Amino acid sequence: MSVLVIVVHPNLAESKINKALVEELGKHEQITVHSLYEAYPDEVIDVAREQQLLLAHDRIIFQFPLYWYSSPPLLKKWFDVVLQFGWAFGPDGDHLKDKEIGVATSTHATAEEYLSTGTNRFTIEELLRPIEATIHFISATYLPPYALHDVDNLREEQLEQSKAEYVKRITSKNLSHTG
Numbered sequence: 001m002s003v004l005v006i007v008v009h010p011n012l013a014e015s016k017i018n019k020a021l022v023e024e025l026g027k028h029e030q031i032t033v034h035s036l037y038e039a040y041p042d043e044v045i046d047v048a049r050e051q052q053l054l055l056a057h058d059r060i061i062f063q064f065p066l067y068w069y070s071s072p073p074l075l076k077k078w079f080d081v082v083l084q085f086g087w088a089f090g091p092d093g094d095h096l097k098d099k100e101i102g103v104a105t106s107t108h109a110t111a112e113e114y115l116s117t118g119t120n121r122f123t124i125e126e127l128l129r130p131i132e133a134t135i136h137f138i139s140a141t142y143l144p145p146y147a148l149h150d151v152d153n154l155r156e157e158q159l160e161q162s163k164a165e166y167v168k169r170i171t172s173k174n175l176s177h178t179g
Contacts, residue, residue, distance in 0.1 A: 001030060001058045001059060001171065001173055002030055002031075002032070002056070002057045002058050002059070003030060003031045003032070003057060003058070003059045003060075003061060003170055003171055004031075004032045004034060004053055004054065004056070004057035004059070004060045004061070005022075005025055005031060005032070005033050005034065005060075005061045005063050005104075005170070006034050006036060006060065006061070006062050006063065006078075007022055007033060007034065007035040007036065007037075007063045007064070008035075008036050008037065008062060008063065008064040008071060008072050008074055008075040008078070009035070009037060009063075009064060009065060009072065010037050010072050010074070011037075012035055012037065012038065015065070016151070017065075017106050017148060017151045017154065017159070018063065018064075018065060018106060020159055020163060021063065021104075021148075021162075021163060021166055022035070022063075024163040024164075024166070024167060025166075025167065028167060028171070030171060031167070031170070031171065032053070032056075032057065034053060036074050036075070036078060037072075037074060040074070043074060043077060045077065045078060045081050045082065047081055047082055047084070050078070050082045051082060051087060051095070054082075054095070054096060054099070055095060058099070058100065059099070059100040059101070059102070059143075059170065060099060060100070060101045060102075061101075061102050061103070061104050061143075061146075061170050062075060062101075062102070062103050062104070062131070063103075063104040063105070064103075064104075064105055064106075065105065065106045065107070066105045066106065066107045066124075066127070069120070069122070069127050070127070070130075071105075071131070079134060083096075083134070083138055088138040089137060089138050089139070093138070094139060096138045096139065096140045097138075097139040097140065098139065098140065098141060099140045099141065100140070100141045100143055100175070101135045101140045101141065101142060101143065102142065102143030102144065102145060102146070102170070102175075103128055103131055103143075103145040103146070104145070104146040104147075104148075104166065104170065105124065105128070105145065105146070105147050105148070106147070106148045106149075106151050107124075107147065107148070107149050107150070107151065108150070108151055108152050109149060109150065110149050110150045111147070111149040111150070113149075114127075114147075114149065124145055124147045125145060128145055143175055144175070146166060146169050146170070148162055148166075
C-alpha cells in the first residue's frame with residue numbers, strides 16, 4: 001500500500017514533533033512525504049501536480065499541528081484549488097472515490113483537554129468534522145484521526161514510541177474506518 005503524507009506545517013524546520021515524524025516517515029519506502037509549505041512557499045499551488053500525487057497513492061494522510069482548533073491556512077487553500085468540480089466531485093468527479101484519507105495532528109494540550117468536559121470542550125474528532133465532511137463529499141473514505149497530544153511535555157522515549165505507532169497506524173492495511 002502506498003501512502004502519501006501531505007505535511008502542512010508553516011515552519012517545519014523549527015518543529016520538534018512534526019519534523020521528527022517526517023524524518024521517521026522518510027525511512028519507509030511505501031510512504032511519500034510532501035510538504036505543502038516547502039513545495040509552495042509563495043502559496044501558488046500546482047493543481048495538476050497535486051492531483052497526480054493523489055492518484056498515485058492508495059492512502060492520503062494530512063499531517064498538521066492544530067492551530068486555533070483548525071489546520072494551517074494552506075490546507076484550506078489546497079482543498080479549494082485541488083479538489084475541483086469535475087475532478088473530485090460533480091459530473092465525472094470521481095477521481096478520489098473510495099480513496100482512504102485521514103488526518104494526523106498534534107496539539108499542545110493534553111488529551112483530557114479535548115473532551116466535552118475538558119477546557120477545549122470539543123473532541124479532536126469534533127474539531128476535524130469540516131475535513132471529515134469534505135472527505136465524505138468527494139466520496140472518499142475518511143479514516144479515524146491520529147492525534148499526538150501534549151507535545152511540549154513529550155519525553156524522548158515517548159516520541160520514539162509515537163513515531164513507531166504513527167508509521168504502523170498509517171500503513172496498516174486493516175485500519176478501521178469511521179462512518
